Amino acid sequence: MQLGAGARMESLRFIVIAFMIAILLPQASCQVMQAPAFSGQCPIHMIASQGESESIYHGGTVDRIIVTQYLNLTSALAAVDTGEADVFGHRINATDYGIVGSYSSLRLQWAYDILGCMLVINSRMAPLNDSHLRRAMAFAANKTWITSTAMHGEADPIDFALPLCNEFSIEKNEGGLFYDANLGSAMNELAMAGMLDVDNDSLVEAPNGTEISFTLWYPNDTEGMNETAAIISANLLSSGINNTIVPMEYAVLQDRIQTHNESFSLALYHQTMDEYGFEWIATTFLSSMREVDGENVANIDDSRLNQLAWEYMDNILLDQARAIGLEAVRVVRDLCPIIPLFAYRWLSVYNDARFQGWVNDSLAGAFGPWNPVSITARTGMPNEMRIAVLPAFFDSFFCSLNLFRTGIVINSDWISKRFFNPYLLVYDSSLETTLDGRAVPRLATSWEMLYLGLVPDLNASQCRTQFYIDPNALWTDGVAVDAQDYRFTLECYANSSVTAYSNLLAGVKTLGDYVAGINYDDLDMFSFRLLGALPILPRHVWEGKNPLNWEPNVQDAIGSGPFKVLSFEPNSSLVLTTNSEYYPVLDTEAPKLKSFYVIPGSPTPAETVVLRAYIEDRSRIRNVMLHYTYRVGSANFSYSSEMELGALGYQGTIPARVTATTVNFEINATDIWGNSAIVVSGYYSRPTTTINFWQTLTPYVIVTAVALASVILAFILKSRK
Structure with missing residues (x-):
């Protein structure tokens, strides 16, 4: 059968369409072009540290430190006064302040103490349970007169129960003279307490109209307390509060207040305040603490103080601890269970004739850890820092290159407040305290506090201070400092009971070579400051030795601090030299x-x-x-x-x-x-599709196309016949 021309053309069109479908049909499952999963570029930008956060402990600026013994205070001070020595390596006793004034070239460095004098009020006793009466007493007290006369200008008036050396002290901005000889305010508070002079005898009566008189206990064997008690008593009488003073020995008074002797009304009491953080001030006035010796000495029960104590103890964030602690400090000031009067200072002396750049170290004094890494020799002067010490220095403090043999408990005073401390220049600690009280890196580049819930292997009454060790840290024999050194050192402290808190050390957990977590049987948010001040020892040198009786020689005195031991003569002299390989640098590198x-x-x-x-x-x-x-x-x-x-x-x-x-x-x-x-x-x-005709011409497609072309050609030839 022959097809007409129209039928042939229609058939040809169908075959061409079929051919195109055959060619294009495989493209639906062909290659997909997809964007790369991620780019190889990692742009980096730096965020500069804010304010003073760039401070860091660093290498020594003097070539040598020479410690020389003098027989008595007079000869040692004379050596400093004449420039034979640069620093007196002891805290000056208050009884010797007058002697210091006789030397014309001595420079005075006052430092803040953590000991304060407070008027404690028995808040369980009526009418002293009224905060308005307690505030009236606070307004009446003339702190300025007490510090300038009774304490001879050697103490600082305070309103807050937080020492001036605490980095969180708000005394300079908010305190000092908030309460201070303000008779008008005192009378207003008495009126709000319902205490008026109803019989016109210049003395107020209790709200029920009865006569009142309070006893004021004070330690008559303590410098300045006789005068302080007389001033406080007169201040109270001026505001209409009748009182009598009762002298007793310091130790007796302290013990009676600490054991909650409820027969007292008022007492001049001495309290060691929080050097770091707020643990004492934020928790001590919890009502349940009235049954604990040494706590809640005012015997107060107040809902606000209870709530703040619970919040502080339940908190696990440093920023929140600071906020809660500061609120507690202010609430204590406002409720006045205690009335802080003044904080003590202590004195050290130096001579700046041979060196310049002395820092104003109001925390650790002239012999503290910052001057050896800060001062520089004046032109023409040898770069050797000379420390004058008394026999007690070598007899009872630096009697050995082994710090465990000193016989002195390692606490805040041992670290920086009693003597020049070579141990902390030779053996590095995890952190250092700056001149304004902050913690900055030494052996550790950083640290954090961990609790149950953040890590699983602590109990509800423990915390962990986790130190991140500087990977560049080396012992002076070239061996790297690592987490095992921390484990060994803290076990030595715990087993030898040489620290004030050895019984709270509960083991060390190491994570790799450079992370050491110290477990602590307490929930103090600021325990990292205590633990971070402890010197770390080289395990590879000390292991196998008895830390309580081993006597290392100069070659064994391997440390990681800014100085190393050059020579040591027991009971005589010590020479340190700069450790040129000291490693701390401010971390300015991005992750x-x-x-x-x-x-x-x-x-x-x-x-x-x-x-x-x-x-x-x-x-x-x-x-x-x-x-x-x-x-x-x-x-x-x-x-x-x-x-x-x-x-x-x-x-x-x-x-x-x-x-x-x-x-x-x-x-x-x-x-x-x-x-x-x-x-x-x-x-x-998302995947995308593209059509590339020539890429679809696979062998299969080509064979199919040839076959179809043959069929089409045969069909056309046959149609022509």
Whole structure:
């Protein structure tokens, strides 16, 4: 059968269409072009440390420190006065202040003590349970007169029960003279307490109209207390509060107040305040503490103080601890269970004839740890710092290169407030206290406090101070300092009971080579300050020795501090020389990406994607943030989340979003010192299709096309016949 011309053309059109379908049909399962999972670029930017946070302990600025013994105070002070020595290596006794004034070239360095004198009020006794009466007494007391006359200007008036050396002290901005000889305010408070002079005898009566008179206990064997008691008594009488003073020995008075002797009304009491943080002031006035010796000496029961104590003890964040602690300090000032009168100072002396750049160290004195790394020799002067000491220095403090053999309990006084301390120049501690009371790095680049809930292996009454050891730290024999040195040292402290808190040390947990966590049987948020001040010892030198009786020689005195021992003659002299390899530097480097993984390997917006990053830093990573943006049509939707640290690095998740065409992301890491970096950034997109005709010409397609062409040609030839 022959087809007409129209039928032939229709058939030919059908065959061509079939041929095109045959060619194009395989393209639906062909190659997909997809954007890369992440970019290789990691742009870095720095965030500068704020304010004074760039302070860091550093290497010595003097070539040598020579400690020389003098037979008595007069000869030692004369040596400093003439320039033979630069510093007297002892705290000056208050009874010797007059002697100091006879030397014209001595420079005085006053430092703040943590001991304060307070008027304690028995708040369990009526009418002293009325806060308005207690405030009237606070307004009546003339602190300025007490400090200038009774204490000869050697103490500072305070309103807050927090020492001036505490980094959180608000005395300079809010205190000092809030209460101070304000008779008008005292009378107003008495009126609010309902205490008036109803019989016109110049003395107020109790709200029920009865006569009242309080006893004021005071220690008559303590410098300045006779005068202080007389001033306080006269101040109270001037405001109409009848009282009589009762002298007793210091030890007897302290013991009676601490054991809650309820027969007292008022007492001049001495209290050691919080050098670091707020643990005492924030918790001591909890009502249940009235049954604990040495706590709640005012016997007060107040709902606000109870609530603050509970909040402070339940808190596990340093910023919140600071806020709660400061509120507690202010509430105690306002309720007046105790009336802080003054904080003591102590004195050290030096001569600046041979060196310049002496720091005003109001915490550790002229012989503290900062001057040896701060002063520089004047032109033409030898760069040797000379310390004059008395026989007691070598007899009872630095009697050995082994710090355990001193026989003195290692506490705040041992560290910096009694003697020049060579141990802390030879053996490094984890941190140092700056001139304004803050903690800065020495052996540790950073630290953090951990509690049950943050880590699983603590109980509810424990905390952990986790120190991050400087990976550049070396002992002076070239061996690296590591976490095992921390473990060994803290076990020595705990087993030998040489620290004031040895019984609270509950073991050390090490994480790798450079992280050491010290467990502590207390919930003090600021225990890192106590533990961070302890010198760390080299395990490879001390291991196998009895720390209580081992006598190291100069070659054994391997340390990691800014100085090392050059020579030591017991009961005579000591020479230190600069450790040129001392390592601490301010961490200004941003965190760096070590490795990065995307799961699945070729993600799309329609599926949940897991990002995993391994990040390194010289200090400690504070947080790692994942920022991601969905592109949906012409709109962007941005989100952020903090990545969690696990055994496999920092991990974050980007949820699926089927309507998105593209997802852009970046990971930003910030360390504890504020250095920040975008360690990785990238994007992934929905799959797209493209048509490339020549790429579809596979052998199969070519064979099919040839076959179809043959059929078409045969059909055309046959039609012509």
